[in-house]
Amino acid sequence: xxxxxxxxxxxxxxxxxxxxxxxxxxxxxxxxxxxxxxxxxxxxxxxxxxxxxxxxxxxxxxxxxxxxxxxxxxxxxxxxxxxxxxxxxxxxxxxxxxxxxxxxxxxxxxxxxxxxxxxxxxxxxxxxxxxxxxxxxxxxxxxxxxxxxxxxxxxxxxxxxxxxxxxxxxxxxxxxxxxxxxxxxxxxxxxxxxxxxxxxxxxxxxxxxxxxxxxxxxxxxxxxxxxxxxxxxxxxxxxxxxxxxxxxxxxxxxxx
Numbered sequence: 001x002x003x004x005x006x007x008x009x010x011x012x013x014x015x016x017x018x019x020x021x022x023x024x025x026x027x028x029x030x031x032x033x034x035x036x037x038x039x040x041x042x043x044x045x046x047x048x049x050x051x052x053x054x055x056x057x058x059x060x061x062x063x064x065x066x067x068x069x070x071x072x073x074x075x076x077x078x079x080x081x082x083x084x085x086x087x088x089x090x091x092x093x094x095x096x097x098x099x100x101x102x103x104x105x106x107x108x109x110x111x112x113x114x115x116x117x118x119x120x121x122x123x124x125x126x127x128x129x130x131x132x133x134x135x136x137x138x139x140x141x142x143x144x145x146x147x148x149x150x151x152x153x154x155x156x157x158x159x160x161x162x163x164x165x166x167x168x169x170x171x172x173x174x175x176x177x178x179x180x181x182x183x184x185x186x187x188x189x190x191x192x193x194x195x196x197x198x199x200x201x202x203x204x205x206x207x208x209x210x211x212x213x214x215x216x217x218x219x220x221x222x223x224x225x226x227x228x229x230x231x232x233x234x235x236x237x238x239x240x241x242x243x244x245x246x247x248x249x250x251x252x253x254x255x256x
Contacts, residue, residue: 007132008132010135015232015236031051034058036069037050037057038050038077039079041078041080041221044221045221045222046223062223063223064225065225066227066239066246067224067227068227068239070214071218071228075218082214086213086216087214091202092197092198093203094150094158094197095149095199096146096149096165096195097144097145097193097194098122098166099191099193100169100188100189100191101140102140102180102184102188103187104180105129107180108127109130112124117172120177121168121172123147126144126146145169147169151198162190163190166193171185215228226238227239227242
């Protein structure tokens, strides 16, 4: 934000860690590495979620469910199966996020930069040390470079190896962007490349109805609460709102 913003010293993961600690302190349980496989939505309301823990299926009975995963994915887990119109095929785009470490304290003064240049493999750059100096060692910084593409062998970005993509990103920060010089580009170290084949729906107006169909249908299922957000803060606010709806509903049933 132009006037600045608060950011956890050790990164956004501190928010999730704190939430988990508060849940446990309140008598709840946090289970990780337990992917959901099935959502029981018999008779138009939620009854249970099946999760996989160490390869074994476990059923968690519940009358209230907060969904923070993509609505399309949740709808495809529904049993009985959701109507076919609810889960249409949606064209997705991939992203390869390249993390480069550079031997300098800062590349730009900005936390995020949108890049619109066909000669640059990435479309957005972020520099975590501009959120918090705790995010990088003294005298060093890390650039996160988001390369949007298609998960195909013939895609000019996706088809590159991690090392080739890293070199292309470093070179583009020299020319055409002019953020660093050639010496710094040579010194850039590849930390990792995260590849997500189906990261986002392609930004196509023809897909608006299809993209929104799963969420529209899930909203009609009793006990299902959507906590969607395109950014972390949006997701947290949506989750808080969902929790408030559930808790207020239980309070009303107890007093009624």
